[in-house]
Amino acid sequence: MITVLQIGFGPLGIQIGKYISEKKTIKTTAVVDVNPDLNGRSLKSLDAMFSEYIQIYDSVKNAMDALDEKPDVAIITTVSSLEKLIPQVKEVAAFGIPVISTCEELSYPWALQPQLSKELDAICKENLIACLGTGINPGFLMDYLPSVFSSVCKNIEHVTVERVQDATPRRIPFQKKIGAGLDIKAFKEKEATGTLRHVGLQESVYLLANSIGLELDSVSESLNPVIADQEVASSAIIVKEGDARGVEQISHGYVKGECKISMHFKAAIGEPHSYDKITIKGTPNFTSIIEGGLNGDITTCAIVINSIHSILKAPAGLQTMADIGVPGYLN
Secondary structure, three states: OEEEEEEOOOHHHHHHHHHHHOOOOEEEEEEEOOOOOOOOOEHHHOOOOOOOOOEEEOOHHHHHHHOOOOOOEEEEOOOOOHHHHHHHHHHHHOOOOOEEEOOHHHOOOOOOOHHHHHHHHHHHHHOOOEEEEOOOOOOOOOOHHHHHHHHHOOEEEEEEEEEEEEOOOOOHHHHHHOOOOOOHHHHHHHHHHOOOOOOOHHHHHHHHHHHOOOOOOEEEEEEEEEEOOOOEEOOOOEEOOOOEEEEEEEEEEEEOOEEEEEEEEEEEOOOOOOEEEEEEEEEOOEEEEEEOOOOHHHHHHHHHHHOHHHHHHOOOEEEOOOOOOOOOOOO
């Protein structure tokens, strides 16, 4: 039985916890969350499907003091920022526990944040643990999956990846992160602070480029609101006509001025056609489309859990999805 320490018990952490509770070969043994209202409570007090014997602690140290055995792996679902994540990983690493995190900037930080990447890699190697950032996107759909498709190509001229999704069924924090419901002035103000965007698009470009052997000279990215032409709504957010119902981001990776990778991300409440699409121009030319797209919340929880076997076998250090062994379904 694989044992898990969960760090962060917001909507995503709770959903991961529920998925784990349905597994036969893995179980959560403790949860850490800084929310003072959760400290000392059992998971069962939050949802009847959880065990009353699993408790929430306010620090990793307090959780470790209470446990009889060290967990096999820690799953961190707290922040999108690598800088904010590092102290959390350091705290876990001190106990020799490998880490999987949904932190988007962790998916491939080497190009955009080399110094922080070196710092985190050193922490992991010093404590003999592996650390992985993953999720459906970044971490799989727009980077790892097209790199897998590239393995059947004789040569590649260009890769285009598109992810267009209706954000209506997504968790509320995601809807807020893409600016749904904001008027254009508020959207632009929040965009300027860096808190409104899909985090990880450039990381996906660099991860894919690294996987297919491209040394990029530059990467561009644009961000624009998706404007509602009529009122639309999710269960929690009403979007008025003329306001933003989501975000559209486009990123390009260049080699010697030639665009080699294009990524198009669009997520908005009321988006009529959801799909995930990978197009490779080369030998052979081909396009793969997932009609309806992959639900980001379900698949992020799944890939985090299903990557556990791979990270337990990985060498010490900061890993990417391109570095670890191929993940597979964990029963």
